[in-house]
Amino acid sequence: MSSRKRTGMREGYEFMPIRDVGRSVGQKAKLIGVILDFGFPKKSKGTDFCCCLRIIDETHHQISMAINMFEENVERLPRLAAVGDVVVLCCVEVKSFKGEVNVTFNKRFSSFGLYKGKDGDDLDPYHVSSYFHHVREDESLIVKLRKWLMNFQPHEDSSNFPMLREIKEETSVNLACKILHFCETAKDEWIIFSWDGTNTPSNVICSKLEEEINCPLPLQLEPLPLSREVLCTLPVAGSILRIMFDKVVVKNHLHLLNVDKWVKFMNIHLKVVDGLWLGVFSPQSRLRYTPNEDSLIVERQRLSDEQLFPKPLFITEEVNQDHATPVTLMTVLTHSKVTAKFKCVVRVVAAMPYLAKNLLSSIGKYRMQLTLEDSTARVHAFVTGKDGETLFDGYPSIDELTRKLNRLLGVTGIKDAPRDPPWVSVCLKSYYVSKTDVWGSRNFKIFGIKIVGDT
DNA sequence: TTGGGG
Numbered sequence: 001m002s003s004r005k006r007t008g009m010r011e012g013y014e015f016m017p018i019r020d021v022g023r024s025v026g027q028k029a030k031l032i033g034v035i036l037d038f039g040f041p042k043k044s045k046g047t048d049f050c051c052c053l054r055i056i057d058e059t060h061h062q063i064s065m066a067i068n069m070f071e072e073n074v075e076r077l078p079r080l081a082a083v084g085d086v087v088v089l090c091c092v093e094v095k096s097f098k099g100e101v102n103v104t105f106n107k108r109f110s111s112f113g114l115y116k117g118k119d120g121d122d123l124d125p126y127h128v129s130s131y132f133h134h135v136r137e138d139e140s141l142i143v144k145l146r147k148w149l150m151n152f153q154p155h156e157d158s159s160n161f162p163m164l165r166e167i168k169e170e171t172s173v174n175l176a177c178k179i180l181h182f183c184e185t186a187k188d189e190w191i192i193f194s195w196d197g198t199n200t201p202s203n204v205i206c207s208k209l210e211e212e213i214n215c216p217l218p219l220q221l222e223p224l225p226l227s228r229e230v231l232c233t234l235p236v237a238g239s240i241l242r243i244m245f246d247k248v249v250v251k252n253h254l255h256l257l258n259v260d261k262w263v264k265f266m267n268i269h270l271k272v273v274d275g276l277w278l279g280v281f282s283p284q285s286r287l288r289y290t291p292n293e294d295s296l297i298v299e300r301q302r303l304s305d306e307q308l309f310p311k312p313l314f315i316t317e318e319v320n321q322d323h324a325t326p327v328t329l330m331t332v333l334t335h336s337k338v339t340a341k342f343k344c345v346v347r348v349v350a351a352m353p354y355l356a357k358n359l360l361s362s363i364g365k366y367r368m369q370l371t372l373e374d375s376t377a378r379v380h381a382f383v384t385g386k387d388g389e390t391l392f393d394g395y396p397s398i399d400e401l402t403r404k405l406n407r408l409l410g411v412t413g414i415k416d417a418p419r420d421p422p423w424v425s426v427c428l429k430s431y432y433v434s435k436t437d438v439w440g441s442r443n444f445k446i447f448g449i450k451i452v453g454d455t
Numbered sequence: 456t457t458g459g460g461g
Binding site: 043044045046047048049050052054068069070095097098100102104156157160174266 | 457
């Protein structure tokens with residue numbers, strides 16, 4: 001029995017640095033730490049809501065310690081103002097799991113108080129649980145922790161944070177990226193737009209060409225395209241990864257996401273939907289404390305200046321070669337003028353119609369819609385009349401036209417096989433249909449290119 | 456009760 005207990009100090013109200021927590025497995029403890037990781041609340045498998053944090057202090061920061069908190073409703077769980085804030089935890093249970101020490105916050109006897117992190121100077125908690133008592137003796141510990149945090153540099157291993165150009169389907173990864181935008185796309189459905197300056201790998205396309213008419217390959221994962229106003233604030237190079245939330249994750253901490261700030265996401269699940277990359281903020285995902293001067297972030301910011309561009313496979317040829325430098329589809333989408341001409345390097349991911357015999361309208365003119373994709377965006381582009389004659393080199397036989405189209409679309413001939421369209425160089429013209437709504441009626445069409453090579 | 460590393 002400790003001397004404190006003998007003097008009347010009740011178990012669980014005795015402060016200990018995180019380093020020493022391991023000696024108290026099976027007992028209750030009082031801890032003061034900095035919140036390094038924060039997982040959004042979710043429903044537990046029992047009756048409660050649960051929230052998983054990881055904390056550090058000056059005695060224990062190489063590896064953080066897990067705190068699992070349970071409360072009967074979300075409002076009672078900690079409402080963080082920022083990751084990196086200070087938490088005082090009283091009467092929490094120290095446990096051991098898989099050889100590691102962790103801590104459980106039990107709603108029946110534990111309590112917490114949240115305090116501002118390194119930039120705070122007041123000593124009043126901004127959110128407390130029932131039964132929490134701020135005590136004067138904690139104040140010096142909080143001040144000491146804030147002072148330590150000022151000079152604390154998280155040292156992240158860069159290899160634990162793959163860049164968007166390195167991501168793989170159906171994996172969970174940590175991402176260090178800049179939040180460009182986030183919005184509610186439907187009731188309680190939020191999307192985060194994140195970016196690190198690199199291009200995500202291109203994916204095979206599994207949609208069926210014959211279904212393009214009824215079930216077209218989407219241009220983006222969000223149900224409605226972003227407004228032009230928002231679109232024009234986004235970078236024109238580098239892929240934008242959409243991150244959506246798993247249904248069970250409670251979205252009452254969206255204020256922790258700051259537009260234009262870089263952030264470290266832990267355990268984001270990666271999927272491919274309709275050939276587009278999607279990150280999922282799952283119940284296991286967390287936000288990590290990301291100070292501005294974080295060395296990993298400084299490095300990523302620097303790397304984001306290096307832009308990569310896919311190498312065109314020249315199965316198309318410009319009729320009037322102007323040697324213009326290709327631009328990204330985001331450049332096209334955000335261009336300041338409604339009518340303009342561009343050269344882009346893209347993949348043709350869908351076509352409508354897709355059968356050579358249907359490419360001509362009733363008056364014998366080419367008329368089709370292509371879906372173009374690069375690492376930044378997708379757009380629809382029409383091929384009409386003379387531009388079709390240029391693209392397909394006149395009016396070849398149906399067989400020849402099929403071969404050309406298949407080459408463009410990456411169709412192998414094996415029925416329903418996923419397509420992997422080649423990168424091609426195209427000239428795009430933007431124009432409008434309605435004088436009263438030039439931006440709303442803006443379309444794109446392909447011109448001045450032809451499919452060449454061995455078809 | 457519940458949940459639980461890099």
